[in-house]
Amino acid sequence: MTGQYILVVDDEPAIRDLVQEILEDEAYEVDVAESAAEARDKRSQRRPDLVLLDIWMPGEDGISLLKDWQESGSLACPVIMMSGHGTVETAVQATRLGAYDFIEKPLTLAKLLLCVRRALEADQLRKENVGLKHQTSVVREPIGSSEIMQQLREQAKRLAEHDTWLLITGEPGAGKQTTARYIHSLSARREQAFVNLGAASLASDNVSAELFGRETGEQTNQGLLDQANGGVLFMDEVADLDLQVQGLLVNAFEASNYMHVGGVQVQDLDVRVIAATCRDLQEDVKAERFREDLFYRLNVVPLHVPPLREHTEDIPELLNYYVDYYCSREGFTYRHFSISAQNRLKHYSWPGNIRELRNLVQRLLILGIGDEIDSEEVNAALGDPSVRPDEQSQWQHSVFELPLREAREAFERNYLLHQLKNAQGSVTKLSQRVGMERTHLYRKLRALGINPKEV
Numbered sequence: 001m002t003g004q005y006i007l008v009v010d011d012e013p014a015i016r017d018l019v020q021e022i023l024e025d026e027a028y029e030v031d032v033a034e035s036a037a038e039a040r041d042k043r044s045q046r047r048p049d050l051v052l053l054d055i056w057m058p059g060e061d062g063i064s065l066l067k068d069w070q071e072s073g074s075l076a077c078p079v080i081m082m083s084g085h086g087t088v089e090t091a092v093q094a095t096r097l098g099a100y101d102f103i104e105k106p107l108t109l110a111k112l113l114l115c116v117r118r119a120l121e122a123d124q125l126r127k128e129n130v131g132l133k134h135q136t137s138v139v140r141e142p143i144g145s146s147e148i149m150q151q152l153r154e155q156a157k158r159l160a161e162h163d164t165w166l167l168i169t170g171e172p173g174a175g176k177q178t179t180a181r182y183i184h185s186l187s188a189r190r191e192q193a194f195v196n197l198g199a200a201s202l203a204s205d206n207v208s209a210e211l212f213g214r215e216t217g218e219q220t221n222q223g224l225l226d227q228a229n230g231g232v233l234f235m236d237e238v239a240d241l242d243l244q245v246q247g248l249l250v251n252a253f254e255a256s257n258y259m260h261v262g263g264v265q266v267q268d269l270d271v272r273v274i275a276a277t278c279r280d281l282q283e284d285v286k287a288e289r290f291r292e293d294l295f296y297r298l299n300v301v302p303l304h305v306p307p308l309r310e311h312t313e314d315i316p317e318l319l320n321y322y323v324d325y326y327c328s329r330e331g332f333t334y335r336h337f338s339i340s341a342q343n344r345l346k347h348y349s350w351p352g353n354i355r356e357l358r359n360l361v362q363r364l365l366i367l368g369i370g371d372e373i374d375s376e377e378v379n380a381a382l383g384d385p386s387v388r389p390d391e392q393s394q395w396q397h398s399v400f401e402l403p404l405r406e407a408r409e410a411f412e413r414n415y416l417l418h419q420l421k422n423a424q425g426s427v428t429k430l431s432q433r434v435g436m437e438r439t440h441l442y443r444k445l446r447a448l449g450i451n452p453k454e455v
Helices: 013-025 036-045 062-072 088-096 109-134 147-160 176-186 204-212 224-228 243-255 281-286 292-298 312-330 339-346 353-367 375-381 389-400 404-422 427-434 438-447
Strands: 005-009 029-033 050-054 079-083 101-104 166-169 194-198 214-216 219-221 232-236 257-259 266-268 272-277 301-304
Touching (some): 029 036, 062 079, 062 088, 088 101, 176 232, 194 224, 204 224, 312 353, 353 404
Parallel strands (some): 005 029, 166 272, 194 232
Antiparallel strands (some): 257 266
């Protein structure tokens, strides 16, 4: 079996039976409907991979049904229109409404199968592109030539060969999500989505719909499990999930299925779960802050990401990587770190780990002047109290030389990056810290080119 489910909608029994027989001979799973009303009912019970839809039917015609699906936002699969009385105008109208193709009756076996195959292949390509967009622009391996980082990469490669659930531990900013994405990029699920379930991003008053999706009439709003199905569900800082959410997830994981809020059809669940935390979950279990059953489901294979202070020999390599990254991505003027600056950073404690290093590089590229970044500029950026006020002023002087709009943008960007780091990447917490409504804050972050998931 191909596993692909096709719904055939036609008021003529002979056509329905013929098309069903042809497609089932090609190992497709097929169901039929004789009217728009029956098509709606069957589509609400199970989402097809493809719809073959007749245009001329008693009562509601196929064009009206297609338009309704399109306007409700529920056209989540390709639709091929069929008609024995087609015109160019009808075909154009169907295409504008989102139909993949238009075929005329009487149907020929070769044309029908070719059209079906191309529609399904195009839809698969679309889904793969969506999966790629869920990933970061470039999935990179954990950076560093030190022995400890080489061991981490080797562990990640071995874990990518299996579909077991993982619990990644490590300090904030150490690179847990980078490691999770790296494992996903090497796994058999790499062409499917990588979906981030962050505890801070879940709205407490709408958590079930956010997790499982919601159905309202013909419209389905996908939840996080819908988006992750077939791929990876990354549960970032899983210890921050409240007990209600933990219970909902345990039930779905144990049953391997879930239902949309307002839906009637059970949705099969096929995900690989990778969880990450900076806390000791066993201690949280003892304190009854974390469910024991969820802990044992997640803790199949533990993986620890080391803090930056344990592999400071990788700092020059990390500095060069992020300078190249931000210069190529954001068009900053290239600057290099002097040997003295690199030595200063190798002896820094890095409480924020790689995330702090990345933010430091970005800040120095935004606000600094000159080709070289020296140790005094680094000390000033780190807020070293030993730096004289005049040195601090010299480092910040470039901002005062900018036009007002650019200086304001530079300050706002630097300020929000700093606050977002303190909020551990949570826009909800950032909103509370800076006193800005979340919708406006999202717009501001986008305008400044700040991606909260990368902070």
